[in-house]
Structures are given as C-alpha cells and as structure tokens.
Amino acid sequence: MIKTISVENFMRLDRKISVDLGPVTILVGANGSGKSSILKALHWSIRCARLRDGSGKVTLERMDYVPSRDFLELAHKKRIQNKDDLPKIKVGFIDDHDSETRISISAARNDAGVKVSIDGPLASALTAENPQTAYIPGLAGLAEVETVLATPVLRRRAASGEGGSVLRHILLDLAEYNDTASNHLELIELNRWVEKVIPGVRFWVKFDRIRDVNIDAQFWTPDMAVAGRSIEFQRKPLEMAGTGFLQVVQIFAYLLTFKPRLLLIDEPDAHLHPGTQEALIRAIEEAALEFPDTQFLISTHSPSLVRACGAETKVHWIENGTIRVEDENRVRLRMGWGALDKELIIISEDEKLSLLDGIISQWPDLHRKILIWPTFGTGGLPSGQSVSKLRKALGIPIVIHRDRDFMADEDIGEWKKKKEYDSNSVPVWITPGSDIESSFVNSDHISQVLDISIDEANELIKDAVLSLDKDEVERSFNSALYSAVSQIDLNLRSAPSARWRELGGFCENTVKGKELLKQIEKSAKRRYANTAESRKLGNLNKLRLGSKEKPVCECLKHVLSAALMGA
Known part of the structure; x- marks a missing residue:
C-alpha cells in the first residue's frame, strides 16, 4: 500500500504537493486547480521509469503515454532542463514503512527525450512489466x-x-x-x-x-x-x-x-447521471475491498459522487496547485451543497433564481464567489440558529434574501427578531421595493435599456400604473402585506390601510414589481410599435437584466461585500 504520493514542478503544480492515499482517494477542486496534473504526473513518471534505457533515457518515440508531445514544457511554467542544479520534475511514493521512492525527470542532452532516475524500495515494483498504473481520462x-x-x-x-x-x-x-x-x-x-x-x-x-x-x-x-x-x-x-x-x-x-497498483480515474462523472455516479463510487469502494493491492485515485466535480462515498474514502480539496487544509467532513458537506469553490451562499425565498443571479452578475468579481439556494417561499427560510449551525459546518458566510412585500422597516426588524437573524448575526438583504422585479422599475435603468430619455422612462412607468385597476392593486397590496406580517405580534406590525397611505396610495410604490414590469412592457409597445422608434422594442428582453454600466440594487452589493469581508 502506498501511504502518500507527492508531485513537484509539474504542469499546474509548482511547489511540492503531498496527498495521503486510502484504498479510494477523491480529489475535488475547480478547473485548473491541479487535480488532473497529479494523475498525469503519476502515470507519466512511472511509465517513463519503466521504459528508460540503460542510461536512464526515454525518447518521445518510446513513451507510450505523454501528457503533451511538447514534453519539455511539462514543468511548471518553464522548460525541463538537463543541468543537475536546475529544478526537475519529481514524483514521490511513501510506503507502509514510511520509506520514500523518488522519480526525478529532467531533459536529456540535446532535448532528445528525458532523463529518468528512480530510487527507493518501491523502484522494482513500480517498474515491473505488468503496468503499475492504469490511467483512465475518459473515452471519446x-x-x-x-x-x-x-x-x-x-x-x-x-x-x-x-x-x-x-x-x-x-x-x-x-x-x-x-x-x-x-x-x-x-x-x-x-x-x-x-x-x-x-x-x-x-x-x-x-x-x-x-x-x-x-x-x-x-x-x-x-x-x-x-x-x-x-x-x-x-x-x-x-x-x-x-x-x-x-x-x-x-x-x-x-x-x-x-490489477494495477494505482488506478487513476479522471472525472468519471462527466457523462453519467447523478444516480449512476453514486452507484459508481459505491462499486469502486467495493472493488477496493476485493482488490486490496489496487488503490483508486479519482478526480471529480461531482457532488453526487462525493456525497455517496463511504467514511473510509479520503477526500482532498485541491486549490491553486496545493491541498487546502480543511476538515474532510466540511469538504464533503461543501461539495454536497455545490459550494466547494464558492465564498458565500445566498439562501433566497425565490423559486426562480434567474433575476437575483442576473443582478449579482453585474459585479463579476462577486458573482463567481456566490452560490444561490432557493427555499420556495418565505416559509422555507431557515431560522437564524439553523443558519448559524450551517455556516459553522460549511465554513462559509450565508446571507438571507427575502422580498419586502410592502413591509415597513419596523416590520422587517420584528420579522428578523422572530427569525433570530439579529441574535445570530445573520446578514439579511430585503429588496428596496416590493419584490426583485421592482428593482428594475427604475427610470435610469429603463432609460438605458430602451435608449430613451429619463422623462420618457418616467412616462412609461406612469402609464403602466394608470393602466392597472386601482381596486385590484389595493387588494393585492393588502394580501401581500398581511401575509408578510402575519407572524408578527398584532400590536407591532403595520396595518395595511395605514401602510397604503404611507407609501402614497395608488402609485408605483404600492404595485408589485412583477406586475408593473409587465405593464411597462405593454406601455412601451403601445408607444413605439409601428413607429420610427420601434427598434427600441428589441431591447425589452433586457429589461429584467442588470447592467455593469448602470447597476441596479447597489444595496445588495454592499450586503454581500460586507458579509465577505466579515468572513
């Protein structure tokens, strides 16, 4: 059994990276993190050690596997050299007796292949005639x-x-x-x-x-x-x-x-259904018991595969060519949530996440760090205590999103107390308007999207409001607010009639954003269809998208940035 393997100065891997092996070992991490580099280094180095001639040389023609025909470029950000004092590609194997076998690879003279040396107690075994590694990168x-x-x-x-x-x-x-x-x-x-x-x-x-x-x-x-x-x-x-x-x-x-000593499997999940991925890892773990002389080393992006693996399987998080030091259970949990390479989770009341994701995409540096999870309504949002436990288990900050639903700031404060968000230091983002869609009912945003003046944009919003039935809008308002504050003590919550007046009565502030956006689209079509400006209607599909030039909802950016800084 090989206890630990190490790789140094190969492809994505610069400094020495050591990986403890079990019967089955899984490498997880983002694209370009170095997972595949480990598998390729193991296979290439052992094959070169097996095929070297009496002087330790292996030509390209003799190599039966090579990650690139330009093999001299396989060192990390540099060419392999043949001088003794220059860095070499190094691969190590520590056995059960804590003895190390090392393979070193440098360039042969005149760049006519590579020069390979192997020293240590496993040298004979790793260069045996029967292949000691089998590399499975996936079939086309x-x-x-x-x-x-x-x-x-x-x-x-x-x-x-x-x-x-x-x-x-x-x-x-x-x-x-x-x-x-x-x-x-x-x-x-x-x-x-x-x-x-x-x-x-x-x-x-x-x-x-x-x-x-x-x-x-x-x-x-x-x-x-x-x-x-x-x-x-x-x-x-x-x-x-x-x-x-x-x-x-x-x-x-x-x-x-x-029956190789190391069976190297690169992303076996790529073409498999999640249920089949789970069955595959269970079968591999069973095979590891029946074939104890073979160790399985697998790279994957699959939460399903990691979630289904047993306690005896080792899971390592590879990041930027190094092993990220994390509790293994945390790595499994973050992988299961799909949050391995994320730095923040938003738990949203929304079922459809495209609008929230579209707003966050206005800030690319933030967007790539964030995972959004739906809860299908405010009733599904977890308590502050549950968020605190999850945050600790995942080791990642969590932000809660819910729509305002016409609540006053005092209502929101009472709701957050009820959910124990403040007492558990859980950041919450509440939409400035009634819902996510209301963030796009903004004259600056409409002006930019449709290429019209601010005055024209305000006229579209006004026309959209006037096209609605006042009584129906008020009934919808009352229903949304009553539902939002129903869990708050009667003496501490807003009365719908008073809140209606406070927001200005029948106006854009008391209309749900999703309804108002539909009416703005209809108003724009009435105004510009079959006119010289009808081309403006071609941009209506962008009305629900954020903009890097004139972002909407800057308040969301502040909440997310503060949560990341606090972490």
Whole structure:
C-alpha cells in the first residue's frame, strides 16, 4: 500500500504537493486547480521509469503515454532542463514503512527525450512489466475496429490513456478466448462489476483467429429487451454504447485485466447521471475491498459522487496547485451543497433564481464567489440558529434574501427578531421595493435599456400604473402585506390601510414589481410599435437584466461585500 504520493514542478503544480492515499482517494477542486496534473504526473513518471534505457533515457518515440508531445514544457511554467542544479520534475511514493521512492525527470542532452532516475524500495515494483498504473481520462468513443495485438503492444496501447483503441482487445483477454472458438463468450466477471453501476448489463466477445479479422464485442441492457426475441438477437455492438457507459466498462476492464497498483480515474462523472455516479463510487469502494493491492485515485466535480462515498474514502480539496487544509467532513458537506469553490451562499425565498443571479452578475468579481439556494417561499427560510449551525459546518458566510412585500422597516426588524437573524448575526438583504422585479422599475435603468430619455422612462412607468385597476392593486397590496406580517405580534406590525397611505396610495410604490414590469412592457409597445422608434422594442428582453454600466440594487452589493469581508 502506498501511504502518500507527492508531485513537484509539474504542469499546474509548482511547489511540492503531498496527498495521503486510502484504498479510494477523491480529489475535488475547480478547473485548473491541479487535480488532473497529479494523475498525469503519476502515470507519466512511472511509465517513463519503466521504459528508460540503460542510461536512464526515454525518447518521445518510446513513451507510450505523454501528457503533451511538447514534453519539455511539462514543468511548471518553464522548460525541463538537463543541468543537475536546475529544478526537475519529481514524483514521490511513501510506503507502509514510511520509506520514500523518488522519480526525478529532467531533459536529456540535446532535448532528445528525458532523463529518468528512480530510487527507493518501491523502484522494482513500480517498474515491473505488468503496468503499475492504469490511467483512465475518459473515452471519446471506440476505435472503429480492433484486431489482435501482441501482448507488449496491447500493454503499451492500454498505458497510453487512449483506452478506446484497445478496449475490445482487453475484453477479449478477459474472456481467455480459445484461438479456435467461433461463438461469443460471455464476460461473467465483467458483468458482475459493471452491473453494480448499470443494473442487468451483460457483455460478450468473439474472435476466431481462423475466420475473423476484427474483434467483435457486444453488450445488452434490460431496456433493450424485446418480447419474443432471444438475447442473442437483441445484443448490440459495443461501439453503440454511450461515452459514460464505456468509461465505466473501461474502469472495471482495466482493473480485472491489469490489477494495477494505482488506478487513476479522471472525472468519471462527466457523462453519467447523478444516480449512476453514486452507484459508481459505491462499486469502486467495493472493488477496493476485493482488490486490496489496487488503490483508486479519482478526480471529480461531482457532488453526487462525493456525497455517496463511504467514511473510509479520503477526500482532498485541491486549490491553486496545493491541498487546502480543511476538515474532510466540511469538504464533503461543501461539495454536497455545490459550494466547494464558492465564498458565500445566498439562501433566497425565490423559486426562480434567474433575476437575483442576473443582478449579482453585474459585479463579476462577486458573482463567481456566490452560490444561490432557493427555499420556495418565505416559509422555507431557515431560522437564524439553523443558519448559524450551517455556516459553522460549511465554513462559509450565508446571507438571507427575502422580498419586502410592502413591509415597513419596523416590520422587517420584528420579522428578523422572530427569525433570530439579529441574535445570530445573520446578514439579511430585503429588496428596496416590493419584490426583485421592482428593482428594475427604475427610470435610469429603463432609460438605458430602451435608449430613451429619463422623462420618457418616467412616462412609461406612469402609464403602466394608470393602466392597472386601482381596486385590484389595493387588494393585492393588502394580501401581500398581511401575509408578510402575519407572524408578527398584532400590536407591532403595520396595518395595511395605514401602510397604503404611507407609501402614497395608488402609485408605483404600492404595485408589485412583477406586475408593473409587465405593464411597462405593454406601455412601451403601445408607444413605439409601428413607429420610427420601434427598434427600441428589441431591447425589452433586457429589461429584467442588470447592467455593469448602470447597476441596479447597489444595496445588495454592499450586503454581500460586507458579509465577505466579515468572513
């Protein structure tokens, strides 16, 4: 068992990064964080150590796997050099006895390949003839045809990472196929493992050395069943399977064929449904028990995969080429929330988040740091105590959003007390107007979007209000305010009639923003349709979008910035 691996000066990785391994280890992190660099460094270094000649040299032609044909550029932000005093690519392996085996890679003279050295107690084992690493970067599909290869050629092709060129051949080897057999043989052991992920799946392979030129591999799943026909006539060629399906097949075919010391799997979730991702990690954890000499190292972006992994699986957060020091349970929890690379969560009362997200997108630096979670109404917003516990568990600030719904500031204060937000120091953003949509009922915003004057924008708003039924607006106002303050003590909440007068009676302040926006659009169409200015209507679809030039809701930016600074 390898306890720890380390990589230094390779692709995204500058300083030495050490990763503790378990039977199954998962690497999570944003794109470009260095997850794949770790997998590629392990596979490339071990393959180079295996293929070096007596002087330690490996030419490009001899490499069966290389992350880039411009291999001299694989060092971090620099070319590999052949001088002893210059940095080398280094990969390390610490075993159960805490002894380290090191692989160092530098350029060969005249840039004609690389110079590789390997020293330590695992040197012989890592350079054994049977591949000690299997790298599965994902398949783009299968080769059109495959024929039988000599064993050394098969192993080189398999080691290349281009499993689609030899997958049928690997299945043929699993079948221990008789040279003169003319029927398809079923791959019982492969069935057993793959059906843990894809229930009921079965595989067959055939190659008659006397009669066949190419290897024939077939598969069947229960959804292909046709009543009255035997499975023999329902099976399909393997190349008709989907990409995610083929990657699952490759994982277990490589495991059963090579039983490598390290099985390196890069983003197996990319083409799989979340439920299938969960089944895959459970199957891999089961395989780790049955094949204790193989350790699985997986990179992923999948919350589903991380959420489903067992307690024995190690999870590491890779960020900017280093391991971020976090409690492993926190990493799992943040991954499950989809908040791994976020710095703040907004828990919103809204079901549809596009408007809130559109406002935040006005500030790109903030936008990329924020995750929005819906709660489908104010009744679903958590208490301050619940937010405090979640904030502590995730290690990330949380902001609550709710619509004002015509409440006075005093109403909002009482509501926040009721929800225990102030006592738990939970920041809350309340829309300035009745709802999110009211943020766009702004003459400056309308003027910019439709390319009209401020006066014209104000006229559109006025026309929109006057086009509404006053009694219906007042009924809607009363209903929204009553619902908003219903949980507040009667003596401490606004009376709808008094609040109506306070806001100016029948005017834009007492109309729901979502209704007013619809009427503004209709008013604009009445005014500009079939006129020389009808082109302005082409921008109506931008009315509900924020603007970087003239942002709406600057108050939201202040709340979010303060929460981030406080964190």
